[in-house]
Amino acid sequence: MKTRNGNACSRRDVLRTMTACGLSISVPAMSAQAAARRSTERPKSLITLWMNGGMSQLETWDPHPGTPTGGLVKSIPTSRKGLQISEFLPQSAEQMHNATLIRSLTSREGDHARGAFYVKTGYRLEPTLVYPSLGAIVAHELPDLNVEIPQHVSLGGDNFFPRGGYLGNEWDAFRVFDPGRSLINLKAGVSDSRMALRRTGLDLLSRQFTKGRPTAEKETLHQDNIQRALKMMSSDQIKAFELDEEPSAAQTAYGDSRFGRGCLIARRLVEGGVRAIEVCLNGFDTHVNNHEGQKTQADILDPAFATLITELRERDLLESTIVLCISEFGRDPRINGAGGRDHWPSWFSCVVAGGGFQSGLVVGETASHVSEDQGKKARLNPTDPITVPQLYATIMHAMGIGWDDEIITPIGRPIRFADGAPVGRLLNDDLAAKIPS
Amino acid sequence: MKPFAVIFCTVAVVALLLLVVKAGEIAPLTSLPPALVSEERIDESVSVVNQWLRKGWSDEGLEPAELADDLTVYRRLSLALHGTIPSLEEVTAFKADTSTDRIERWLLRMLEDSRFSTYFADRIERVLTGVDPGQFIIFRRDRLRDWLSDQLAMDRPWHEMAADLIAADGLWTSEAASNFITAAFIGGEGLDENELAGRTVRAFLGQRIDCAQCHDHPFDSWKQQDFEGLAAFYGQARVTPGGVIDRPTEQGEPTVYRVIDPGEEEGRLVEPHVPFNEEWSDVSGSRRQQLAAWVVHPDNRRFERAISNRIWGLLFGRAWHDPVDDLAHPDEDVDDLLDVVGREFRRHNGSLKFLIRTIALSDAFRLRSDVSWADEDLYSHMSREWAVFPLVRLRPEQMIGSMYQAGRIRTTDQASHLFVRFGKLTNENDFLKEYGDAADDELLQQSGTIPQALLRMNGRFTRGFTETGTFSAAGQIMRHSGDDESVVQNCFLACLTRMPNDEERDFFVLQLQGAEKSDTNTDQNVEDGVDTAVDVARPRHQVVRDMYWVLFNSPDFSWNK
Numbered sequence: 002m003k004t005r006n007g008n009a010c011s012r013r014d015v016l017r018t019m020t021a022c023g024l025s026i027s028v029p030a031m032s033a034q035a036a037a038r039r040s041t042e043r044p045k046s047l048i049t050l051w052m053n054g055g056m057s058q059l060e061t062w063d064p065h066p067g068t069p070t071g072g073l074v075k076s077i078p079t080s081r082k083g084l085q086i087s088e089f090l091p092q093s094a095e096q097m098h099n100a101t102l103i104r105s106l107t108s109r110e111g112d113h114a115r116g117a118f119y120v121k122t123g124y125r126l127e128p129t130l131v132y133p134s135l136g137a138i139v140a141h142e143l144p145d146l147n148v149e150i151p152q153h154v155s156l157g158g159d160n161f162f163p164r165g166g167y168l169g170n171e172w173d174a175f176r177v178f179d180p181g182r183s184l185i186n187l188k189a190g191v192s193d194s195r196m197a198l199r200r201t202g203l204d205l206l207s208r209q210f211t212k213g214r215p216t217a218e219k220e221t222l223h224q225d226n227i228q229r230a231l232k233m234m235s236s237d238q239i240k241a242f243e244l245d246e247e248p249s250a251a252q253t254a255y256g257d258s259r260f261g262r263g264c265l266i267a268r269r270l271v272e273g274g275v276r277a278i279e280v281c282l283n284g285f286d287t288h289v290n291n292h293e294g295q296k297t298q299a300d301i302l303d304p305a306f307a308t309l310i311t312e313l314r315e316r317d318l319l320e321s322t323i324v325l326c327i328s329e330f331g332r333d334p335r336i337n338g339a340g341g342r343d344h345w346p347s348w349f350s351c352v353v354a355g356g357g358f359q360s361g362l363v364v365g366e367t368a369s370h371v372s373e374d375q376g377k378k379a380r381l382n383p384t385d386p387i388t389v390p391q392l393y394a395t396i397m398h399a400m401g402i403g404w405d406d407e408i409i410t411p412i413g414r415p416i417r418f419a420d421g422a423p424v425g426r427l428l429n430d431d432l433a434a435k436i437p438s
Numbered sequence: 439m440k441p442f443a444v445i446f447c448t449v450a451v452v453a454l455l456l457l458v459v460k461a462g463e464i465a466p467l468t469s470l471p472p473a474l475v476s477e478e479r480i481d482e483s484v485s486v487v488n489q490w491l492r493k494g495w496s497d498e499g500l501e502p503a504e505l506a507d508d509l510t511v512y513r514r515l516s517l518a519l520h521g522t523i524p525s526l527e528e529v530t531a532f533k534a535d536t537s538t539d540r541i542e543r544w545l546l547r548m549l550e551d552s553r554f555s556t557y558f559a560d561r562i563e564r565v566l567t568g569v570d571p572g573q574f575i576i577f578r579r580d581r582l583r584d585w586l587s588d589q590l591a592m593d594r595p596w597h598e599m600a601a602d603l604i605a606a607d608g609l610w611t612s613e614a615a616s617n618f619i620t621a622a623f624i625g626g627e628g629l630d631e632n633e634l635a636g637r638t639v640r641a642f643l644g645q646r647i648d649c650a651q652c653h654d655h656p657f658d659s660w661k662q663q664d665f666e667g668l669a670a671f672y673g674q675a676r677v678t679p680g681g682v683i684d685r686p687t688e689q690g691e692p693t694v695y696r697v698i699d700p701g702e703e704e705g706r707l708v709e710p711h712v713p714f715n716e717e718w719s720d721v722s723g724s725r726r727q728q729l730a731a732w733v734v735h736p737d738n739r740r741f742e743r744a745i746s747n748r749i750w751g752l753l754f755g756r757a758w759h760d761p762v763d764d765l766a767h768p769d770e771d772v773d774d775l776l777d778v779v780g781r782e783f784r785r786h787n788g789s790l791k792f793l794i795r796t797i798a799l800s801d802a803f804r805l806r807s808d809v810s811w812a813d814e815d816l817y818s819h820m821s822r823e824w825a826v827f828p829l830v831r832l833r834p835e836q837m838i839g840s841m842y843q844a845g846r847i848r849t850t851d852q853a854s855h856l857f858v859r860f861g862k863l864t865n866e867n868d869f870l871k872e873y874g875d876a877a878d879d880e881l882l883q884q885s886g887t888i889p890q891a892l893l894r895m896n897g898r899f900t901r902g903f904t905e906t907g908t909f910s911a912a913g914q915i916m917r918h919s920g921d922d923e924s925v926v927q928n929c930f931l932a933c934l935t936r937m938p939n940d941e942e943r944d945f946f947v948l949q950l951q952g953a954e955k956s957d958t959n960t961d962q963n964v965e966d967g968v969d970t971a972v973d974v975a976r977p978r979h980q981v982v983r984d985m986y987w988v989l990f991n992s993p994d995f996s997w998n999k
Contacts, residue, residue, distance in 0.1 A: 111626055114570045128568070128636055129648050129763075131879065151888070171887050173874060186872075186892040190901055195984065198949075202988035205945055210993040213808030215817040220829055222885040223993040230891040344625075411882075412761065414649075 043321035045356050045400040046271045047139050049279040050264070050306060050326040051158070052298070054113070054286030055349075057332035057342055058367070060295035061087050061302075062350035063104045068369035070334035072342075073292050081361040089299035092307035098361045099310055099319070100354035101427055105365020105383035106392065108330055108346035113286070116329035116346060117161035123393040123419055130412055134163035135393050136277030137172040138418050141165075142402045148274040149236040151175030156263035158281035161329075167410040174279060181244040181262035187234055203227070241273040242266060251312075256304040264305040268312055271322050280305075285328060288341040302326075310354055323356030323396055334371040348383040351392070357399040357432045364427070390421030398423040399432055480792065483782040484799045490778045491801050495825050503826040506806040509533070510999070511541055513935035515798060517832065517998055518753045520553040521560075522839030525849040526911060526932040545798055549791050552591065552852045558790075559586035560835075561752055561880070565641050566603065567621035569875065576620045576677055578610045585614035595788035596745055597734035600642050604730040605723075609681035616682040623677055631695065635669035640763040642733050644744025659767070660713065667711025670695040671729035684724035739768040742780030749793050750779070751881040753803065755830030755998050762881045803827070807999040830998045833880050838869035838899065841990065844933045845903030847911045869899055886996065894991050904986040906979040916982045922950040925982065933989035946985050953978040 064087045065071040076085035079097035086094055086102075110116040115126045122132035133141070140153035155162045155174035165172025177185055189196050207224050211217045218224060233239065244252060247265060255261035263280035270278050282302055287294035306326060313319040331349025332342035348367050366384040375381060397404035397419055404423060407415040425433035495502050512532055516524040524532065532544060548554055563583050572579065589599050599615075606615035622633040636648040650665035673695025674684045685693050696705030710725050712718070712732050719732035734741055743765055751757030758775055759765055768777065779796060786792040797803060807827040809817060820826040832840065842862050843850055850862055872893055894900055906913040915928040926946040930938045938946070954975045989995060 112624060115624075126570075127648065128633070128640065129646050170874065170884050173887065173889070175889050176872070186889070186896045189896055191984075195980075199984050199987055199991075202945065202985065203991055205942060206988060206992035206994060209939065209942065210997075210999075213810065214829060214999075215809075215812045215814040216821070217829060217993070217997075220885070221831065221993055221997055223996065226886050226888050226891040227895070227991070230888050230895060233888065233892070234896075412646075412764065 043318070044143055044145065044274075044276070046275065046322045047136060047277045047356075047396065047400065048264075048267045048271065048309070048322060048324045049136060049163075049277075050302070050309075050324065051279050051281045052285050052302070052326065052328035053117075053159070053161070053281050053283045054328075055116070055330050055332055055344055056285045056298070056328035057287065057291060057295045058104065058348070058350040059087075059332065059334065059342070060089060060292065061299060062090075062102055062352060063367055064088075065334075065367075065369045070369055070371060072336060074295075081363070084361075084363055087299065089296050090303045090306075092303045096307050096310045096354070099314065100324075100352050100360065101358045101362040101364065102350065102352050103364045103387050103392070103427075104348070104350045104367055105386045106327075106349050106351050107383065107386045107388055108349070111330060111344040111346045113329060113344075114161065116344070120327060120329045120389055121161065121163055122166065123390045123421070130410055130414070130416070131164060131166040132416070133166035133168045133172060134174070135396065136163045136174060136279055137165045137168055138397070138402065139277040139400060141168050141172050142397075142418075143276050143400065145274045145276065148238065148276075149233055150238045150241065150270075150273065150275065151233075152276045154267075154270060154275055154278045156180040156266055156278065156280045157259045157283075158279060159283065163277075163279055167408070167416070174277075177242060177266075179259060180242070180266045180280075187239050187242070189234060200231075238273050241269040241275070251308075254304060254308040256301060256308075258301045258305070260301050261305040264309045268309060268316075268318075271313070271318060272316070287332070288337065288343055289339040291332065291336065291340060291342040294341075306352075313355060319355040321356065323358065323399065324354045325351065325396070326353075327351040334368065335373065347381045348386070353392075353396070353427070356396075357429050358395075358427055359429060362427065387424060387427075388421055390419050391424050392421075392427075394419035394421045395423040395427050398436060399428055480795050480799065483786070483792075483796045486782060487775070487778055487796060487800045490773075490775055491824065494775075495823060498819070498823050498825075500820055500823055500825045502801065503805045503807070503809055503820065505804050506827065508541055509935055509937075510806070511804055512544060514753075514803070514827075514998060515541075515545055515548060516935075517836050517840070518755075518798075519548045519557065519794070520551065520839075521557040521836050522553075522843045522850075523933075523935055525843050525846065526915075526928060527848045529931045529935055542795075542799065545795060549794065552587075555587040555591040558590050558752070559583050562586055562590075564880065565748065566618050566637070570621075572621050573623045573625055576610055576623055578614065578617055578620075581611055581614035582617035582621075590790065593789050593791045596783075596790055597741070597788045600734050600741070601727075601730040604638060604642075604733060605726040607681060607683050607724075613681060619672075619675055619682045620677055629672065629675055629677060631669040631672040631675075632665075634672045634675075635665060638729070638733065639668065642744060643738075643740040644747055644763050644765040645740065645767075646764050663711070664713035666697050666708045667713070668729070669697075670708045670710040671725045673708070673710070674725050684726055686724075736784065739777065739780065740765070742784050743768060743776040745790075746776045746779040746783060746793065746797075749790065750776075750797055753794065753797050754828060755833070755881070756828050756883060757881050758824075760881070760883065827999065831884070831886060832996055832998060834870050834873045834875055835866065836998075837873065837996065838866050840995065841869075841899055841903050842866070844986075844990070845905075845911050846909075847914050847932070865899065865902075869893075872897065891991075894996070895987075900987065900990050904983050904990065906983050912982050912986045913979070916979060922947045925950060926985070929982070929985050929989060933986065934992070934994045936994075946981075949976075949981045949985070950978065952976070953981045 059065060059070060059072060060074050064074050064076040064085065066075050075088045077088045077091060077094055079086055079094040081097040084097055084102070086097065108116060108119055110119045110125065118126040121134040123135065124132040136153050145152065153163065153172060153174045155176045157178065157180055158174070158176060162176055163174040191199070240246070244262065244265065252262070252265060255265045260280060260282040267278040267280050282298060284298050285295065310319065310324060313322050313324070328349060330344055330346040333345040337343055364385055364387060368381070371381065394404040402418065404419040405417050407417050410416050423436045425436050509529070509532070513523055516522060532540065537543070560583060563579065563586055567579065567582065602615040603618040606613050606619070608616050610617050610620050619629065619634065622630045622637070624630050632651050636651070639645050639647045647660045647665050647668070650660040650662050674686060674693045676683055676685050687693055695708050697708050698705040710728065715732070715735070715737070718735035718738060719728040721728055721731045732738070747757050747759050747762055747765060751762045765776070779793070782796055783789070783793045802824040805825070805827045807829055809826065817826065821828050842865055846858070848854070850858055873890055903910070904912055906916055911932050912929070915925055915932065919925045919928045923943065926938055926943050930936060930942070952975060954977055
C-alpha cells in the first residue's frame, strides 16, 4: 500500500504501471496494429456495460423458473456445463464458458442515484467527498501517452455518468450520447483555413489575458486545453468513434441500436488503446410489466454482449480486456400488483469476462422464495456474497492497479482506491497467486 | 377540411407568427432608470471590513492591486447576482450613467431584480439539498426553490429562514421549507437522520461533522457522540401523508432514536445532544425547534461565519476559506474576516442583501485582477491574501447564462418574451448536461477540461449564439452599429463587457475592412456551408461570426477577472 497525492502522476508512476502491464514504450494507435499484438503485451482495458435502471437478475443471469419468485421466464442451458440462464439471452448463453457469473453481488442502496454512485465507485454516497468511478481510476492509473483521444469514455449514457471525483474533473468520462451517429463536438464547423483565422484572433486575446496575470496560464490551463482539444480534433485516432470502416455484417451482429453501436465502438476504442469505456443501456426500471420490459432490454443486450465477447476473443483482445456487465441493483423477487418488480439491492448479478477472470465460473446462489415480510427488518443475504468493493479490488488487481493505494484527497483524508480486497478465486491462477496475503 | 377549421388554423398560424415576431422585435436601446440610493447607511460596515483587509495586507507586506474600472466590477456583480454577464442593453445604459456612485446604485438595482432572487435561490437550494432528484412526490425541489426565492426577494432574515428549514412542519407543497427534511427521505428506510445532521452542520454552521458518524473526527474535536446527538434531534421527525411532523410518541410510547452499531440488532438509545452551549437549545417546542434555536442563536458565531463565507464565495467564485463548508472552530480571542463580516451581518438583522452589499463594496471586490509586473510568486501570494481579484472559472450555469445573453442585445429577464425565457431554460439544461453540472460542489476550484473546450469551440450552443441572423446580437450589431470600429466595440461589450484595446480593435477592424462590403449571404446558420478562401474577400457576416467565436472562446469570457 502506498499513499499518494491525488493529482500527482509522476513519470515513475507511468513507468511502474507500464511495467506492470508488460507494456513496451510504443503503444499501437489503431486497430490493425493493436490486433496484431499479443495479448500478454497489451495494457488492459475495461469495458463496462451499464444496465441503467436496475436489471432484473431473475429475467437474465439468475432465473428461478417454476418457483414463487421466478415469474414467467424460462431458463435455457449455456455453453458452460450445468449453468442455465434466462431464455431472453440465447446468444449470451453461448458465451458463458468465457465468463465469470456472480449471482451474489450485494449492496445496501435501493435508490437509483445512490445505487448508481455505489456501484460505479465502490463507495457509498458521501456528502463531503465525490469518489471517482472505477473507469476514472483505471484511466488515471494506466495512462497511455500515445493515445490522443480521451482515455475514459461513456457511450450512450445519460444521467449518473462516470465521474473523476476527487481525482479531478479531467477524469470525467468523455461522453458520446449517440455513438456511431454523431461525433459530438469533435469536428470543427468550419474549414481549416477559417479555423486558422479564428485561432489567430484567439491567440491575440489569450496573450492579452495572460499579460499582467503571471499565473493565468498555469492556473486556468485555458490555452493548454484548447491546444489539446485541437490536437484531438485533428487526430486520426478519432476514427475509432466512427463506424464507416466497419462492415455492415458486424454492425448487424451487434444490433441496430444505440447500445449495439456503442458496444462496437467500445471494441474499436479498446483497439485504439482507450483504457476505460462505459456503454449504457437504459430502460431496466420495470416497476410495471417487468416480464415484457426486461425482455425488450435483453433483446438489445443479447446480440451486443455476445458479439462483443466473440470479436474481442477473435482479435486476441479478450485476455487484455475486462468486460463487466452490471447494474445499480437488482429487482425484487416478489412481483408487485402491476406485474412489475421493485428495486432490490440485497442481491443482484453481474458478468465479468476476460482480462484474467476465470472462465465458466459461477459464484453465489439466491433464494427461490422470499415472503412478503422478509427483508423489511433484517437484511437478506445470498449464499457466498461478493461486495462491489471486493469486485473492484479484483478488477484493479487484474489490471495491475494498486487497489490499496491511498490517495490524499482534497479534504485531506487518505482514501484507498478500493474499500475491499481482491477475491482470488475469481481470477486465473497466475493473477490469484500475485495477490498479497 | 371544413371552412371553419381552415379559418381557425389560419388565424392560429398567423397569431403564432405574430408572437414569434413580437418575441424577436428590435426596440431602440434606452437608458434604464437608475435605482434609488438606499436609505440604509452601509458605509460604516464597509469601512470596518476594509480596515481589517488593509491591516492584513499591511501585515503581509503587500501593496494591493489598483482598483478595477466600473465596467469590470459591473460584470463581476452581474455574474455573481444574476448568473450572467450584463446584456449590451444594460452595458449601454450603465455607460451612460456617469455618476460617481453608479456601482452602489446599480448594485441595489440588481438586488431588487427578480433575476437575483431566482438565481440565488438556486445556489442556496443546492447547499440545502444537493442535486440528487430525491424521492418522487414527497420532495418538491421546485417548491423549495420558489420559497427561497420569495424569502430572498423580501430579504427575510437568514436566521428566520434557517429556523424554518430545520423545524418546518407540514406538506412539501404548501409548507415548502419542509422539503429540506423530505430531501433526506430514502425509500424503504424513511428519513435519514444522519444525512440531516451532516447537512445541517455544513449548510448552517459551515463545518463538516460527517465523518464523526462512524468514529471520532481524526483531526478535530468532533466526537461520534456529538454527531449522534445532533442526529437525534431529527429522530422524532416523520414523513406522513399529512406532511412532515415531529412525533413525540408513537403507539403510546415515547418516540426514541436508536443507533444500530455494526453486528447489532437492537441499537443504542441516543438522546438529543448538542456538542456545545446546551443552553442555546433550551426552548420549548419540538426537537427540531430546539435544534433550530441552537443553530441560529445570536451567540453562535459559526452561524454567521458560515453564511459570510458562503456569500463571499458566491460573489468572488472562491470562498474566503476553502472548502466553503470546512471552517475551523471560531477563535475565542482573535477575529478573522468572517467574524468581522458576520458581526456586521448580525447587526443588520441577518439581511442577506446587506451582507452582499458589504462584501461587494469592500476593497477586495473592487481590485483589478492584473498587475504591471510578472512575479508569479508575488502574484500567487496576493491572490491568496485577496490583494488582487482572484481568477475564477465561470461556473457552468454562468457560462451558458453568459453565452445566451451575449447572443441577444436585450436583457433576458422576467420581462422577456415567454419564448425567450423558455429558450434560455432549455438551453441551460441541455448545456449543463453536456458541460457538466458542478452539483453542490460549485465553489470547488477546478480548471476547465478538454470536453468543455470542445463544446465551446464546436458545440451547437456556440454555433447558435454566434449566428448573424436578424434577431441575434451578432447580426444586429453587424447591421446597426455603423462603422467597423463600432461593430468591434459592440461585439466586445456584448461578450466581454469591456472595450477592445488598440491591438484587438485594429486586428478585427482590419478583417472587417477586408470583407465584402455588401452582405447578401442569407445562409448564415451553416458554419461550413460556404467558406471563402482566405485570400479573397470574405462575407462580412462570416468575419463578425468568427469574431464572436473568438470572444466566446477567449479566457476573458470563461474566467471571472
